[in-house]
Amino acid sequence: MIYDSAVIGTGPAGLSAALNLKIHNKNFLWFGSKTLSEKIRKAEQILNYPGFYAASGETLQNAFMDQAEKMGLEINESMINEIVPFGDHYALMAGADFFEAKTVILATGVSVKATLKNEAEFLGRGVSYCATCDGSLYRGKKIAVLCNNARFEHEVRYLAEIAADVQYFPQYPSIGVLPENVTVRKERILGIEGAMKVSALELASGKLEIDGIFILRDSISLSSLLKGLETEDNHIRVNRRMETNLPGVYAAGDCTGRPYQYTKAAGEGNVASHSALEYLDELEKKV
Numbered sequence: 001m002i003y004d005s006a007v008i009g010t011g012p013a014g015l016s017a018a019l020n021l022k023i024h025n026k027n028f029l030w031f032g033s034k035t036l037s038e039k040i041r042k043a044e045q046i047l048n049y050p051g052f053y054a055a056s057g058e059t060l061q062n063a064f065m066d067q068a069e070k071m072g073l074e075i076n077e078s079m080i081n082e083i084v085p086f087g088d089h090y091a092l093m094a095g096a097d098f099f100e101a102k103t104v105i106l107a108t109g110v111s112v113k114a115t116l117k118n119e120a121e122f123l124g125r126g127v128s129y130c131a132t133c134d135g136s137l138y139r140g141k142k143i144a145v146l147c148n149n150a151r152f153e154h155e156v157r158y159l160a161e162i163a164a165d166v167q168y169f170p171q172y173p174s175i176g177v178l179p180e181n182v183t184v185r186k187e188r189i190l191g192i193e194g195a196m197k198v199s200a201l202e203l204a205s206g207k208l209e210i211d212g213i214f215i216l217r218d219s220i221s222l223s224s225l226l227k228g229l230e231t232e233d234n235h236i237r238v239n240r241r242m243e244t245n246l247p248g249v250y251a252a253g254d255c256t257g258r259p260y261q262y263t264k265a266a267g268e269g270n271v272a273s274h275s276a277l278e279y280l281d282e283l284e285k286k287v
């Protein structure tokens, strides 16, 4: 089935876009986290969100979740790894799952650059962002996993079922119970080394030989997520209608640039969804 739209991101930008699509009775998918966004929950006190005087992030998060539930919005917790043009619409890949949509609204928050030394160079040659896609390549091998959110721990368990030895570099405090072949390491990874393929990690304590590394972060670098998407200073280039350079693809919130603010994100999500609605209307006229 081809959906009218896919909204990627459950922060204020994604929520605002999803609400509008729902009001307009569109058939859409909303990807992100059931707890919406860490950036909402973590705020101590919010003084600049209309209607919420000195609210904590948790208060705003609960209000957002309550509204989403009452509006009947459903969140798909799959992480979208890659989006590719597919005829006149887009295919969205989430591990082994595949979705199709006529329009895409990117509300992915501040995007991460490939931050480890040589990460971008070795992407697809021993560096992977997707356990489900590439895990089977490492059967019986020694791998490293870098992960910045406990929400992805199930992926670590999955990789531990396949690989013989998992060197785990969590970047969050409370680590769950992991299988015996997982060694938790508190060191920072300084870089990735190899020739044709990844062969080792550079650590402060020395070299760690590995066959590959999985990097599980909350967001994916824009260049890996959607090839051909125009960016500027690691932000998606948009016009006032939140249109990107790709037809039917819109962006909203922190991913389009500063200021990084809730109300800017919510406003842009609203504009992006209106632009997507107009685009869908035009598509229908062509049929």
Ligand SMILES: Cc1cc2nc3c(=O)[nH]c(=O)nc-3n(C[C@H](O)[C@H](O)[C@H](O)COP(=O)(O)OP(=O)(O)OC[C@H]3O[C@@H](n4cnc5c(N)ncnc54)[C@H](O)[C@@H]3O)c2cc1C
Residues within 6 Å of the ligand: 008, 009, 010, 011, 012, 013, 014, 031, 032, 033, 036, 037, 038, 039, 040, 042, 043, 044, 045, 046, 047, 048, 078, 079, 080, 081, 107, 108, 109, 110, 218, 219, 220, 252, 253, 254, 255, 259, 260, 261, 262, 263, 265
């Ligand atoms: C501690 C803290 C305090 C803050 N205080 C304030 C404040 O007082 N006032 C203010 O205006 N702003 C504040 N901000 C900034 C505000 O949090 C951000 O501007 C806002 O959350 C941006 O919203 P967003 O929707 O663009 O993205 P985000 O809130 O970052 O949400 C992005 C979502 O997209 C999901 N996602 C990303 N990539 C994918 C993918 N590939 N597949 C599926 N899901 C994906 C993420 O998991 C996340 O759920 C604060 C930020 C922090 C960290």
